[in-house]
Amino acid sequence: MDDASHHSLRMSAVQQFDVVVLGAGISGLVAASILSAQGNSVVVIDEYDHVGGNHMDWSSNEGYTFDVGSLIFQDDSPLLRHFPELLERYVPIEPTWGRLNPQGKITIYPISVRDDIIGAGPIGVIRIFASVLYARIFQRRMENARDFARFWIGSYLLHRSGLGTYMRRFYGINPEEIDLDLARKRMLWIADYASLINLIRRLARRKRSTGPKNRQLARPREGFESLYRSAVLRLESGGVVFKLKTSVRQLHKTDCGYELLLDEGTLSSARIVSTVPISVAERICGNGQTSALNTITLISLYFSFAGERGFPQSIIYNFSHEGSWKRLTVYSDFYGRVADREYFAVEVIASTATTPEEAEAQFRQHVCANGLFRGDLQLEGSHVLTNAYPIYSKGASQIAAEAIARLKSFGIESIGRQGGFNYQPTARVSTIDVETAIATS
Numbered sequence: 001m002d003d004a005s006h007h008s009l010r011m012s013a014v015q016q017f018d019v020v021v022l023g024a025g026i027s028g029l030v031a032a033s034i035l036s037a038q039g040n041s042v043v044v045i046d047e048y049d050h051v052g053g054n055h056m057d058w059s060s061n062e063g064y065t066f067d068v069g070s071l072i073f074q075d076d077s078p079l080l081r082h083f084p085e086l087l088e089r090y091v092p093i094e095p096t097w098g099r100l101n102p103q104g105k106i107t108i109y110p111i112s113v114r115d116d117i118i119g120a121g122p123i124g125v126i127r128i129f130a131s132v133l134y135a136r137i138f139q140r141r142m143e144n145a146r147d148f149a150r151f152w153i154g155s156y157l158l159h160r161s162g163l164g165t166y167m168r169r170f171y172g173i174n175p176e177e178i179d180l181d182l183a184r185k186r187m188l189w190i191a192d193y194a195s196l197i198n199l200i201r202r203l204a205r206r207k208r209s210t211g212p213k214n215r216q217l218a219r220p221r222e223g224f225e226s227l228y229r230s231a232v233l234r235l236e237s238g239g240v241v242f243k244l245k246t247s248v249r250q251l252h253k254t255d256c257g258y259e260l261l262l263d264e265g266t267l268s269s270a271r272i273v274s275t276v277p278i279s280v281a282e283r284i285c286g287n288g289q290t291s292a293l294n295t296i297t298l299i300s301l302y303f304s305f306a307g308e309r310g311f312p313q314s315i316i317y318n319f320s321h322e323g324s325w326k327r328l329t330v331y332s333d334f335y336g337r338v339a340d341r342e343y344f345a346v347e348v349i350a351s352t353a354t355t356p357e358e359a360e361a362q363f364r365q366h367v368c369a370n371g372l373f374r375g376d377l378q379l380e381g382s383h384v385l386t387n388a389y390p391i392y393s394k395g396a397s398q399i400a401a402e403a404i405a406r407l408k409s410f411g412i413e414s415i416g417r418q419g420g421f422n423y424q425p426t427a428r429v430s431t432i433d434v435e436t437a438i439a440t441s
Contacts, residue, residue, distance in 0.1 A: 025053020307375010
């Protein structure tokens with residue numbers, strides 16, 4: 001066989017697509033929807049054996065189904081523009097939010113005027129306002145998230161409310177190390193709460209009836225697979241191909257675009273859209289560059305419980321100065337009890353507890369000390385998730401921007417929470433960000 005015949009035979013064995021989308025999370029699914037609607041042949045590749053990315057769940061033999069994290073959707077989400085079939089699969093819920101404050105009380109999330117300010121007593125109130133006044137006059141220079149929060153609510157309330165501690169617990173680093181740009185983008189609610197005029201407006205809104213609100217929704221009781229199956233079917237009916245549980249070993253440039261060497265086989269494409277972590281995209285390029293970008297490793301603990309739990313809310317954030325856990329979500333409030341037991345998940349950042357065993361021991365000790373979950377508390381399981389979300393340390397956004405620019409020069413469009421190193425707290429934000437990125441690419 002001559003070289004020309006061998007080349008022709010090899011090319012016929014290589015699957016060819018217009019666009020490869022790396023990652024089958026929300027960003028990847030939305031990207032595939034947009035690109036397919038534009039008339040492209042699209043293949044979606046993911047190392048996971050499921051779609052939805054970090055939207056994943058775990059079920060016990062007893063029938064408890066837990067999420068990794070606390071995931072709530074809305075019926076006016078732009079995600080439904082792409083996948084309207086999801087709406088009928090969601091479960092309508094009425095979640096309530098609370099927080100455990102440093103004084104050991106379950107109170108309003110994120111800030112309670114009654115408990116955090118008035119509850120400080122006359123001297124405490126004076127200290128709060130004096131601290132705010134001092135910050136506005138002498139601490140106007142802001143270099144990190146702590147400076148940002150201190151400027152708006154003062155050092156005393158920042159500590160008393162537990163917000164400073166929660167910032168460290170959520171972002172995995174001290175507030176002084178958190179990027180200021182992130183604080184300005186994602187913590188503007190602090191400035192809102194620090195405004196007396198806005199406070200009066202909020203109180204007035206509570207007293208009068210409001211117009212229609214969007215419905216809060218959760219995934220189906222049986223888990224995310226049944227939810228996203230309808231999205232996959234819609235995309236596949238439009239010609240999108242899914243290759244799950246598949247790794248890209250190497251990505252090469254060719255005269256016609258790109259060639260991807262997978263675990264099994266090879267495919268070619270004229271365009272690469274990546275929603276996977278930047279480090280993964282850099283690795284498959286083989287350019288020898290790895291950016292110093294860190295991500296959160298999240299430990300999820302899954303409990304069942306019978307007894308008095310000590311709070312009525314569905315979701316509780318830990319703003320106290322002790323304990324490694326950051327949030328718990330009572331899923332039985334949404335889906336009902338199983339065998340007359342409640343079930344909930346607890347999230348712990350791995351920097352504060354390195355193993356599920358350590359996280360469980362710390363959680364039990366902490367909730368016992370605060371009078372929560374008095375009764376039979378059983379651990380049903382646990383999950384450790386790497387690359388849960390980026391760590392937004394000072395300078396990380398610039399490092400990410402430079403890495404994304406290098407990937408772009410290679411031809412990879414890196415977008416989404418992981419690919420764009422963007423903080424995306426909801427599917428709504430993820431969808432809008434991808435729509436914007438694809439439209440401007």
